Amino acid sequence: MRIDIVTIFPEFFDVLDLSLLGKARQSGLIELGVHNLRDHTHDRHHSVDDTPYGGGAGMVMKPEPWGDALDAILGADPEPVDDGPIVIFPSPAGDQFTQRMARELSLEQHLVFGCGRYEGIDQRVVDHYEQRGRVRLVSLGDYVLNGGEVAVMAMIEAIGRLIPGVVGNPESLVEESHEDGLLEYPSYTKPASWRGLDVPPVLRSGNHGAISSWRHQQQIERTERVRPDLLPPTIS
Numbered sequence: 001m002r003i004d005i006v007t008i009f010p011e012f013f014d015v016l017d018l019s020l021l022g023k024a025r026q027s028g029l030i031e032l033g034v035h036n037l038r039d040h041t042h043d044r045h046h047s048v049d050d051t052p053y054g055g056g057a058g059m060v061m062k063p064e065p066w067g068d069a070l071d072a073i074l075g076a077d078p079e080p081v082d083d084g085p086i087v088i089f090p091s092p093a094g095d096q097f098t099q100r101m102a103r104e105l106s107l108e109q110h111l112v113f114g115c116g117r118y119e120g121i122d123q124r125v126v127d128h129y130e131q132r133g134r135v136r137l138v139s140l141g142d143y144v145l146n147g148g149e150v151a152v153m154a155m156i157e158a159i160g161r162l163i164p165g166v167v168g169n170p171e172s173l174v175e176e177s178h179e180d181g182l183l184e185y186p187s188y189t190k191p192a193s194w195r196g197l198d199v200p201p202v203l204r205s206g207n208h209g210a211i212s213s214w215r216h217q218q219q220i221e222r223t224e225r226v227r228p229d230l231l232p233p234t235i236s
């Protein structure tokens with residue numbers, strides 16, 4: 001998969017050299033391009049923002065640098081195609097990012113993330129690229145970040161680890177929170193007793209059927225307690 005990121009803080013993404021995603025880049029499973037929006041400004045001050053039409057607090061990101069930066073990645077005049085790149089703008093006004101969305105996006109060839117700052121990007125940037133291909137506004141959740149960078153980092157980690165070969169043992173992807181619609185069961189390792197707390201005896205019983213049903217029961221109890229919204233509505 002190819003991933004391009006446009007940002008005024010390219011250094012934010014230096015950490016993508018590390019860990020699993022760093023390895024995936026070294027092995028060529030993920031190809032990453034980080035682009036500084038200010039390289040696409042043409043004024044002396046490299047300005048990327050201006051005051052909003054209609055007034056109001058804060059600044060809005062100007063469309064021209066975004067147009068130049070995204071054209072440099074996408075090509076200036078691509079034919080709209082169904083399987084072309086997806087341009088993703090992180091935004092608290094977007095669709096909620098979920099494990100399902102991460103799975104869908106992990107099947108793509110090319111993702112382009114446009115990280116807005118300030119009060120957002122001039123709406124015409126979104127409108128323009130919607131005319132030329134696939135565009136999505138995606139939110140991490142119901143809270144406000146200062147910019148899209150941290151959100152994009154989270155999305156890239158969630159998407160990248162689903163690309164075949166990125167996570168060494170693919171079985172570890174199966175038994176995770178959200179993959180089966182339930183939260184994960186609790187895990188334990190040695191020692192069997194620690195600070196007066198014992199590992200649940202069933203896990204040391206060697207009875208795989210019993211272990212499996214205990215874990216499933218734990219998943220259901222946890223989900224009922226912490227995230228009842230994830231459970232299907234019960235018939236009463």
Ligand code: 6GU
Binds near residue numbers: 140143144
């Ligand atoms: Cl994707 N961006 C920003 N700026 N704030 C957010 C967000 C995204 N998701 C939640 N809050």
